[in-house]
Amino acid sequence: MNSQKLLPIGQLFKKSFGFYQEKFYRIATLASIVFAGYVVVSLATHLDREPRGGFLMLLAGLAALVLNFWVQVAYFYLIKEKDGNLDVKGLLIFSWNNMASYAWVLFLMAIIAIGGFLLFIVPGIIFSIWFSLAAYMFVFENKKGMPALYRSRELVKGY
8 A cells, every 4th residue: 555644734735725726716616506506495495385395495405416416526526637627517527427426336335334323333433434435436546336435445444
């Protein structure tokens, strides 16, 4: 396993600030997309006062949930991107094509962790820690499904 030396805190802050400065426009645009989704849900809540059972509100809520998930995947790929050649539209298109595989990794992670919590609390905590990096393994190492979970477990082993 390749272990790198951790950066000093001052250098870490400087590097993080540079990252946000370089990608500010795309980060802010993605955040505003999620915010717009929540505004739509809020408006649907206030507009849907009819006795239809809140169908409009449910539909808007599901759409906002998918939008939020989509933008979350786009954030991961924005972090991964090194050369800065993808704009927001490109990030969203690329992340849309990878959403099903990303959702599968998260689903497996959740099912295993919930199963561990149902067995007893301690296995659930252990499984949650083991698989906490699975989403990152999907994006950064292109591992899908169980290989992403196995790689995550490998990375946290010994800590």
